[in-house]
Amino acid sequence: MDRTPELQLKERRWLPVLAPLLPLPVPTPVRFGAPSARFPKHWTVMTWVPGEPLDHGAISRGAHAADTLADFLRALHVEASAEAPIATDRGAHPRNCTGGFEKFFQAVAPKDIAADVRAVWDDAVAAGAWEGPPVWVHGDLHPANVVVSHGTLSGVVDFGDLFAGDPAWDLAAAWVLLPAGTASRFFDKYAQADEAAIRRARGLAAMKSLFLMLMGQNGDRGLPGGKPHWGPAGRAALDRVVKGV
Numbered sequence: 001m002d003r004t005p006e007l008q009l010k011e012r013r014w015l016p017v018l019a020p021l022l023p024l025p026v027p028t029p030v031r032f033g034a035p036s037a038r039f040p041k042h043w044t045v046m047t048w049v050p051g052e053p054l055d056h057g058a059i060s061r062g063a064h065a066a067d068t069l070a071d072f073l074r075a076l077h078v079e080a081s082a083e084a085p086i087a088t089d090r091g092a093h094p095r096n097c098t099g100g101f102e103k104f105f106q107a108v109a110p111k112d113i114a115a116d117v118r119a120v121w122d123d124a125v126a127a128g129a130w131e132g133p134p135v136w137v138h139g140d141l142h143p144a145n146v147v148v149s150h151g152t153l154s155g156v157v158d159f160g161d162l163f164a165g166d167p168a169w170d171l172a173a174a175w176v177l178l179p180a181g182t183a184s185r186f187f188d189k190y191a192q193a194d195e196a197a198i199r200r201a202r203g204l205a206a207m208k209s210l211f212l213m214l215m216g217q218n219g220d221r222g223l224p225g226g227k228p229h230w231g232p233a234g235r236a237a238l239d240r241v242v243k244g245v
Helices: 005-021 062-076 098-108 114-126 183-190 195-220 230-243
Strands: 029-033 043-046 135-137 146-149 152-156 163-165
Touching: 005 029, 005 043, 005 062, 062 135, 062 152, 062 183, 098 114, 098 195, 114 195, 114 230, 195 230
Parallel strands: none
Antiparallel strands: 029 043, 135 163, 146 152
16 A cells, blocks of 8 residues: 555656756656556656765765755745645744654764754744745755765755745755855855744754764664664764854
8 A cells, every 4th residue: 555645646746847947957757657456556757867866975066066056945945836735744943843853862962062952953943933935845855865976966856745835944955965164155155044044944954964863873773764874974964063064
């Protein structure tokens, strides 16, 4: 039984609409089908996005990657249509995500920077809310969902969590994806984030980094769904968050 067809159906519906607006390759549906006697699940054949997933690659051209990510998100973060999907498990203000943050923090926060991580989160919780119209948000930008080639970002994949809402959920990628020292360049190029949005994004980046570390820990323990190689990526991202670079 196909337990999560809505993610696939969402990509089928909206990626053909968004892809022409975006400056990086994204997957788009080519063929698809519904459950049948021959195959009991929804299925979709998508276009291939060339490159290597960042969780198996690296960014060596940091300035170029910062500009590329900023251009991509500027193009994506336009007012969403009235029919756009609404987030169910993400997209809220950080103050409404304290349960998730606490779970990750208690599980994996490094003792040497725990107080700094907490301060970043508390600042995000205190930041003003998004007051603009709901915009298109990828919602799940982490190293496995972007691809790189020639040392820079070359594509974005996995839009199953696409929603209309607060762009801060994507702006967290300034720390989660980009090398140290490039966050300021990213926000200068993006040029649409006020101070409150940056504060929310930085807190969300802390939470996302802790999640990557938890997935790495689960992988090291051999637990289902764990990703051992995500742990170091999450710790490096968390260090960037704490330093604000």
